Amino acid sequence: MALEFEKELTATETGIPGMLVFDLPVHGDSRGWFKENWQREKMTALGLPDMGPVQNNISFNDDAGVTRGIHAEPWDKFISVACGRVFGAWVDLRPGESFGQVYTCELDPSRAIYVPRGVGNSYQALEDGTAYTYLVNAHWSAELKSTYTFVNLADPELGIEWPIPLDRCELSEADRRHPMLADALPMAPRxxxxxxxxxxxxxxxxxxxxxxxxxxxxxxxxxxxxxxxxxxxxxxxxxxxxxxxxxxxxxxxxxxxxxxxxxxxxxxxxxxxxxxxxxxxxxxxxxxxxxxxxxxxxxxxxxxxxxxxxxxxxxxxxxxxxxxxxxxxxxxxxxxxxxxxxxxxxxxxxxxxxxxxxxxxxxxxxxxxxxxxxxxxxxxxxxxxxxxxxxxxxxxxxxxxxxxxxxxxxxxxxxxxxxxxxxxxxxxxxxxxxxxxxxxxxxxxxxxxxxxxxxxxxxxxxxxxxxxxxxxxxxxxxxxxxxxxxxxxx
Missing domain, CATH: 3.40.50.720 (NAD(P)-binding Rossmann-like Domain)
Structure with missing residues (x-):
């Protein structure tokens, strides 16, 4: 799928409370492309919380079909793609009426998503050499790891239609062992x-x-x-x-x-x-x-x-x-x-x-x-x-x-x-x-x-x-x- 250039910066609400999808302006020519991946002033004006990122992480995926998740950590994330494409799936694992709510969409360099703390995050690389990047507003620590929560990628209750069937995908053993939604622990509020x-x-x-x-x-x-x-x-x-x-x-x-x-x-x-x-x-x-x-x-x-x-x-x-x-x-x-x-x-x-x-x-x-x-x-x-x-x-x-x-x-x-x-x-x-x-x-x-x-x-x-x-x-x-x-x- 060709990258769409010159879109207007917009924010769209999802079915999960507090989660926003951003269409990003990408400027391209014969040399390649350029974008403002994170722009605090413009994005907060469109409703993004002033999350104050403290860490920038990149997950590189050699092959299409690499699938990771579903993990919820005690921090907010701003997720984007540097190159390639992913199919993303997010599950609300916060206690309350929206627990178990699912949202899916594709991300490429022209689309990003803000994921609030406690919403489970997962993705599947759709192209070889996909670089998945995310800003977070808390540093990883061993003490915090005990507060993470998870749900299984293959849980039929979630109804996630993965573009590449999971039995043909590269998954970690830990991701395969995650509990089903019925047994998942809601993330404790801050x-x-x-x-x-x-x-x-x-x-x-x-x-x-x-x-x-x-x-x-x-x-x-x-x-x-x-x-x-x-x-x-x-x-x-x-x-x-x-x-x-x-x-x-x-x-x-x-x-x-x-x-x-x-x-x-x-x-x-x-x-x-x-x-x-x-x-x-x-x-x-x-x-x-x-x-x-x-x-x-x-x-x-x-x-x-x-x-x-x-x-x-x-x-x-x-x-x-x-x-x-x-x-x-x-x-x-x-x-x-x-x-x-x-x-x-x-x-x-x-x-x-x-x-x-x-x-x-x-x-x-x-x-x-x-x-x-x-x-x-x-x-x-x-x-x-x-x-x-x-x-x-x-x-x-x-x-x-x-x-x-x-x-x-x-x-x-x-x-x-x-x-x-x-x-x-x-x-x-x-x-x-x-x-x-x-x-x-x-x-x-x-x-x-x-x-x-x-x-x-x-x-x-x-x-x-x-x-x-x-x-x-x-x-x-x-x-x-x-x-x-x-x-x-x-």
């Missing part, structure tokens, strides 16, 4: 590491992952994995991970203004994320980094993701530095929140306790001063956890990501009205004991007058624009509705 699992958000992510039955989630906190300590990174085989959700942070805003607190804040919020981002970039891991409204100065009424960073406090400066470091990982989500509420000590629980004291005739507390010149929305950790899994690509029923959102920064808070801390406190008081009138609005300056120790400057306006994450299909719940549910559960 694992997800959740750092800071002891905090409000970390606990919420864990609870949601366990409620959905998501496999492969590992959890750690600073006592077992200190992100700012380079030596701690050797505790993990990073080749097994597909995502890291960094829920850890130092959030003592006022203590961060002290000499000791400044050191701790920069260690946890900047040094740690920088080391983590570098590790994720080196291993093709998706990094989810949780950030804060404090990276902005609060001058805007509604902060968009692209607003220039302008932190007022040491805490905000350390978080902004962490954002910049996380953005250095090509596969990243920076998730910005404000006024976080979850399990453990938080503003709502404190206000609930004060409302109970006001309602107690034996307690002398009549009024509670609350700041009335800082404005924002509450962010409930359950909503944040759902939004993070959504960005990673988890949809209802998924055991591994299927439709990740474009990488980048996203605001993720509750939707609903923008209110001051005092207005929110009054809501809590009313829901608890009907005594919202006991909340006394005061200015920030009045509230902190006479405070012992340094006080960090706060953004006046902390509302975050939610249009970007809503455009992905995730619409955060109204925080006022969540507040009522949260209070009822206390």
């Amino acid at each position: 694992r997800t590491l959740v750092t800071g699992c002891g905090g409000q958000l970390g606990r919420a992510v864990r609870a949601l992952a366990e409620a959905r039955g998501l496999p492969g989630f590992d959890y750690c906190d600073v006592d077992t994995f200190d992100l700012s300590n380079p030596d701690d990174y050797s505790k993990y085989d990073w080749s097994l991970y597909g995502a890291v959700i960094n829920c850890g942070a130092y959030t003592a805003v006022d203590k961060a203004e002290t000499p000791d607190g400044r050191t701790i804040a920069w260690k946890a919020n900047a040094t740690g994320p920088a080391l983590l981002a570098r590790t994720c970039a080196e291993h093709g891991i998706t990094l989810v980094h949780v950030s804060s409204d404090y990276v902005f100065d609060g001058a805007s009424l509604n902060h968009a993701e692209g607003e220039p960073l302008s932190p007022l406090s040491v805490y905000g400066q350390s978080k902004a530095a962490g954002d910049l470091a996380a953005a250095g990982c090509s596969r990243h989500y920076i998730v910005r929140s404000s006024w976080v509420i979850g399990e453990g000590r938080n503003f709502v629980r404190t206000m609930r306790s004060l409302s109970d004291r006001v309602a107690d005739p034996a307690d002398a507390l009549d009024k509670v001063a609350v700041v009335d010149d800082q404005y924002g929305r509450l962010t409930f950790t359950r909503d944040m956890a759902e939004g993070i899994l959504w960005l990673l690509g988890y949809r209802e029923g998924d055991v591994e990501p299927s439709a990740p959102a474009p990488h980048g920064a996203y605001n993720l808070t509750g939707s609903g009205p923008v209110e001051s801390w005092a207005q929110i406190a009054a809501r809590v008081f009313d829901l608890a004991n009907g005594n919202g009138a006991a909340v006394e609005p005061v200015s920030t300056a009045e509230y902190y007058a006479g405070a012992e120790g340094p006080v960090a400057p706060r953004p006046e306006h902390s509302a975050l624009d939610l249009s970007k994450i809503e455009a992905t299909g995730f619409v955060p719940r109204d925080w006022t509705e969540e507040l009522a549910e949260y209070m009822a559960a206390l």
Whole structure:
């Protein structure tokens, strides 16, 4: 079959989720031909994941009929032919509805295919002297070999119509012994590491992952994995991970203004994320980094993701530095929140306790001063956890990501009205004991007058624009509705 020249670069979906066939422009004349076999910018624009290849392999086949496979390894592949032709057959060996799905096509120098991790790969050389090439985004290692999975080339359940019958082909003994599909082991999904699992958000992510039955989630906190300590990174085989959700942070805003607190804040919020981002970039891991409204100065009424960073406090400066470091990982989500509420000590629980004291005739507390010149929305950790899994690509029923959102920064808070801390406190008081009138609005300056120790400057306006994450299909719940549910559960 003659090689087709001057085709337009196109990408075509296959019946296997995530697998794409590329028609490649090949330019030829009397001397031979030339092509751009791999072109990151053009191909990612057509839907190819930014796979970040680290190794280029060539399999040369002396004779037509050489047949290899069906192998699934824990990495993505971009497969093409340098010379000759192959008949390729691919079988989805990932757990889920598409397990066992088959796709076949011929490849020549003008056609290539992207094969996601966990899809079994096989081919048959159709011409003598065929050179089959593939880029992969993980290095081969003896440790990883135990994670491979296989299926038999001749399994009748697959229904593969090999152009050259297999009994006339050159096969390895190992390929002949591979199991049938009914006995094949699905490839385990890449694992997800959740750092800071002891905090409000970390606990919420864990609870949601366990409620959905998501496999492969590992959890750690600073006592077992200190992100700012380079030596701690050797505790993990990073080749097994597909995502890291960094829920850890130092959030003592006022203590961060002290000499000791400044050191701790920069260690946890900047040094740690920088080391983590570098590790994720080196291993093709998706990094989810949780950030804060404090990276902005609060001058805007509604902060968009692209607003220039302008932190007022040491805490905000350390978080902004962490954002910049996380953005250095090509596969990243920076998730910005404000006024976080979850399990453990938080503003709502404190206000609930004060409302109970006001309602107690034996307690002398009549009024509670609350700041009335800082404005924002509450962010409930359950909503944040759902939004993070959504960005990673988890949809209802998924055991591994299927439709990740474009990488980048996203605001993720509750939707609903923008209110001051005092207005929110009054809501809590009313829901608890009907005594919202006991909340006394005061200015920030009045509230902190006479405070012992340094006080960090706060953004006046902390509302975050939610249009970007809503455009992905995730619409955060109204925080006022969540507040009522949260209070009822206390």
